[in-house]
Every structure is written in structure tokens, then in C-alpha cells.
Amino acid sequence: MNQPQDRIAWIETIAPAEADGELKTLYEAHFDRQGGGVDHILQIHSLHPQSLQDHVQLYQTLMFAPSPLSRAEREMIAVVVSSINQCKY
Numbered sequence: 001m002n003q004p005q006d007r008i009a010w011i012e013t014i015a016p017a018e019a020d021g022e023l024k025t026l027y028e029a030h031f032d033r034q035g036g037g038v039d040h041i042l043q044i045h046s047l048h049p050q051s052l053q054d055h056v057q058l059y060q061t062l063m064f065a066p067s068p069l070s071r072a073e074r075e076m077i078a079v080v081v082s083s084i085n086q087c088k089y
Contacts, residue, residue, distance in 0.1 A: 030056060
């Protein structure tokens with residue numbers, strides 16, 4: 001069985017090394033310096049770069065915009081949802 005870091009999306013994606021134009025710009029903007037690449041969760045949007053940008057904007061809004069929930073509470077909700085969905089993110 002593949003290790004979690006070896007799993008890739010079941011849909012076609014464009015690898016960072018193969019990206020050009022708008023996608024390459026977005027990949028560079030969202031390069032994970034700690035992880036050393038572009039997160040797979042963002043690469044699934046590679047065939048439609050606008051959806052990648054929209055995904056990042058939604059995440060920013062959910063996690064950092066003014067809210068009655070603290071950042072820690074938001075992260076806890078994300079962890080519970082990921083756990084229920086058996087998602088490694």
C-alpha cells in the first residue's frame with residue numbers, strides 16, 4: 001500500500017516542473033517552503049488555475065478573516081472534519 005506522502009490525485013494534474021504561464025505563477029506563489037513543493041491539494045486544481053486561486057482565497061477567508069471563532073478553534077474543526085473523512089490534510 002502506498003504511504004500517505006506517495007498518494008497522488010486520481011485525476012489528471014500538471015506537475016510543478018511541467019507548469020507554465022498562470023499555473024506556474026500560482027505554483028510559485030503557493031510553494032510550500034517547509035514541505036519543499038506544491039501541496040497535492042492545490043495541484044488537483046492544475047487543469048483550472050482559477051479554481052486553485054479560489055481555493056486559496058477560500059482557505060484564507062475561512063482561517064484568517066474576522067470571525068467569532070479563534071484560529072485555534074478553526075484548526076480544531078478542520079482536524080475533526082479531516083479525521084472523519086480519513087483525510088491526511
